Amino acid sequence: MNCYFYGAARESRSILGHNGVVAFSIPDLNLIFKAQIKGTQAEAEYASLIALLEFIELNPKLFRNGKIQIFGDSPTVVHQINFNLGCSKELEPYRNLALQYRRRISYTLGWVSKEENRAFGLARASAAF
Numbered sequence: 001m002n003c004y005f006y007g008a009a010r011e012s013r014s015i016l017g018h019n020g021v022v023a024f025s026i027p028d029l030n031l032i033f034k035a036q037i038k039g040t041q042a043e044a045e046y047a048s049l050i051a052l053l054e055f056i057e058l059n060p061k062l063f064r065n066g067k068i069q070i071f072g073d074s075p076t077v078v079h080q081i082n083f084n085l086g087c088s089k090e091l092e093p094y095r096n097l098a099l100q101y102r103r104r105i106s107y108t109l110g111w112v113s114k115e116e117n118r119a120f121g122l123a124r125a126s127a128a129f
Helices: 039-059 073-083 092-104 117-122
Strands: 002-009 020-026 031-037 066-072 108-113
Touching: 002 039, 002 117, 020 039, 020 117, 039 066, 039 073, 039 092, 039 108, 066 073, 073 092, 073 108
Parallel strands: 002 066, 066 108
Antiparallel strands: 002 020, 020 031
């Protein structure tokens, strides 16, 4: 089953202090998720992947019949999780959490362009993203 994640941050903050968005999409389930977040670009990207992984873990019956393939347009997140790129101290907690999920959930993680990322269109529907 193909799943997509997307995170973005901007300089300005909303009235509530949020400056970013996290989103994920699972087209086979006709499922979309979007939430606001406060953080950096990389934190938003990792948070979107972690939100997706948490959803998968909490709903195992939805995913038991197939291989889970996760795609995102963040080269940083994809390459750090796949151990093709070093990770800064600031991002280690996020990377480590995603790796903990990998011990419990069998999934592959790959890169797609922003245009191919099904979660990007969802997040883009939010103003300023």
